[in-house]
Amino acid sequence: xAGDTHPPGPSVGAFVIDLNLDEETARPRTSTRxxxxxxxxxxxxxxxxxxxxxxxxxxxxxxxxxxxxTLLFDATWTDPAGPVTQSFxxxxxxxxxxxxxxxxxxxxxxxxxxxxxRLRTGVPVPRVWWMEPDDNALGSPFxxxxxxxGLVPPDVMPYTFGSWVTEGSAEEQARxxxxxxxxxxxxxALEAPGDELAFLEFDVDGDTALRRHVANQYAYYDWVTADGxxxxxxxxxxxxxxxxxxxxxxxAFVSWGDSRVGNILYRDFEPVAVLDWEMAALxxxxxxxxxxxxxxxxxxxxVPDELSGLPQFMRLDDAAGTYEELSGHTPRDLExxxxxxxxxxxxxxxxxxxxxxxxGEAAMPDDPDDLIYHRGTIDDMVAGTYWPRVLAR
Numbered sequence: 437x438a439g440d441t442h443p444p445g446p447s448v449g450a451f452v453i454d455l456n457l458d459e460e461t462a463r464p465r466t467s468t469r470x471x472x473x474x475x476x477x478x479x480x481x482x483x484x485x486x487x488x489x490x491x492x493x494x495x496x497x498x499x500x501x502x503x504x505x506t507l508l509f510d511a512t513w514t515d516p517a518g519p520v521t522q523s524f525x526x527x528x529x530x531x532x533x534x535x536x537x538x539x540x541x542x543x544x545x546x547x548x549x550x551x552x553x554r555l556r557t558g559v560p561v562p563r564v565w566w567m568e569p570d571d572n573a574l575g576s577p578f579x580x581x582x583x584x585x586g587l588v589p590p591d592v593m594p595y596t597f598g599s600w601v602t603e604g605s606a607e608e609q610a611r612x613x614x615x616x617x618x619x620x621x622x623x624x625a626l627e628a629p630g631d632e633l634a635f636l637e638f639d640v641d642g643d644t645a646l647r648r649h650v651a652n653q654y655a656y657y658d659w660v661t662a663d664g665x666x667x668x669x670x671x672x673x674x675x676x677x678x679x680x681x682x683x684x685x686x687x688a689f690v691s692w693g694d695s696r697v698g699n700i701l702y703r704d705f706e707p708v709a710v711l712d713w714e715m716a717a718l719x720x721x722x723x724x725x726x727x728x729x730x731x732x733x734x735x736x737x738x739v740p741d742e743l744s745g746l747p748q749f750m751r752l753d754d755a756a757g758t759y760e761e762l763s764g765h766t767p768r769d770l771e772x773x774x775x776x777x778x779x780x781x782x783x784x785x786x787x788x789x790x791x792x793x794x795x796g797e798a799a800m801p802d803d804p805d806d807l808i809y810h811r812g813t814i815d816d817m818v819a820g821t822y823w824p825r826v827l828a829r
Contacts, residue, residue, distance in 0.1 A: 469531055471496060474507060474574060478526065481573040485566060486513040486520070505530055508583060523583035524565065529576040535791045537784060539659045541714060543577045544569060545635055549716045550581075552632075553690065558622045559710050560584075584709040586701030594735040595698070596745045604705060612705040613749055614758055616697050616728065619707055621762035624689045624721045633690065636718045645688035649719045650677060653780055660787045667786055669805045669814050673779040676818045682769035688718040695724040696731035697750075721765060726773025727780075729755050733826065734781060734810060747829050775817045782808045 475494045482489040495508040505528040512521045529543055530536040547567045554561035567579045589595035596602065601609065640655060642648035657670060693715025701709040732750035739745035748754075752774065756767045789807040792798035805811045816822035 469505070469575065471507075475509075477574050478507070478509070481568065482511060482513075486511070487515065489513045505534075524580050525562075525583045526574075526578050526580045528574060528578040529571075531576065535794050537787050537791070538714070539656070543567070543579055543714075546713045546716070547579050548635060549690070549713050552628065553623060553626065553710075553713075556628065557626050559619055560708055561713075562709050562711070584701055586703050586708045588699075588701050589697045591698055591735075594738060596732075596735045596739050597743060601697075602744075602746060608705045609746065609749060612697065612702065613755070614762075615702075615706045616700060617725070617755060617758045618762050619700065619710055620692070620695060620721070620724045620728065621759060623692055623724070624763060624765075626690050628690075633718060636690065636716060638717060644685055645718045646682070646685045646720055646723075649691075649717060649723065650674075650776070652717075653783065657783050657786075660783055660790070663790070665800075665804045667782070667804055667808060669808060669811045670779060670782050670786070672818050673775070673782065673814050677772070677776060677779065680772055682720075682772055684768050686720045686722075686768070689721050691717050691719040691721075691723045693717055693724070693727075695728045697728070698731070720773075721759075721763070722767050722770055722773040723776070725755060725759055725767055726770060726775075727777040729770070730774045730777035730781070733774075733813075734778075737810065737813060752823065752827065771823055774823075775814075778810060778814050778817060782810065782814055785809060 471494050475491055478494070479489055479491050482491070490512045491509050493509065496506065507526040507528065508524070509526070510521060510523050512519065514520065527543065527546070529541045544567065547564050550561050550564055553559050554563065562581045562584055564579050564581045568574075569577050571577055587600055589601050590599055593599075601612065604612070637645075638648045638652040640648050640651040642651045654674060657667075657674075661667065692710070692713065694712045699710070699712040700707045701711065729750050729752060732746070736745050736747065736749070752770055756770050760766045786804075786807050789798060793800050801807065808814070813822055816825070
């Protein structure tokens, strides 16, 4: 991945507004680790794998992602064939002192699903060179993967505000949409025995993969609100999901989880690296498609009136039609899955802004629902007015 464009790590609502943050980055704190110390320790660790390595510098990009830590670096060494220079990205389990976004980070599982998808599908997943399960080397487990050059639709400022995506032609934007949905179609074509995929199953009650997926999200919500501050808008969303449960769930597939254009590196508007697999699980295909559609809407809804944005991008019907053409499967209940994505994203935002409050970068609002910037969207979804309004544009 391009070292100056994107750190692999789930964007969990990286576009944050109305916080007292540093004007240059407009981002809450994501790490409490010292970069120079990390570089020195990484050189020592790498010395057990290649002869006499050198790492001139580390880069920790801030344009996307606020969950796991990522270090981008070039390493040089000399092997029997001569000098070697290799570009890497190291993905670190987050520092507990940085108030992580998620309760569990299983880097071994991420490594495992990345290799499974890389070897069994045409999805361009970066190769993982080394997995380090011990925390002695850098203070937490981590893995090191190849770094691929490309461009990512940025979160800060959002790609819908003016970026290489909005500057592209209508044909190029259409190619980006189609190729991104093609990633999902290729992923969901993965076939593997059930026991090989069992590590992606949630250990919660539920008689279907979708039931377990939603139950896991509610458990996550309970974890986020363990401070006693609940969010009525999210609880209304959970009730709506139950009242409108899909009639046809379909069988479970490998679900990327954080399936959005901001987690893909592109060249010429085509994917060259698919990143951020820590939300991977098993579930219906529509979980990924709904997330890809809604996460575009999240950024599109912040476009100022004086800017055009990308209103024709990732529309429900268009995305569904493209997915059906590429996969042979007709998406069902897609509006429900897009609403589920908005709810999931709302839980993440509730945690992300709590982190900002914890580090003194924001104040807790009087109304806890104000932690969730798209609270109005969730209420409109529950009321049934959101998607008709979007589709009418």
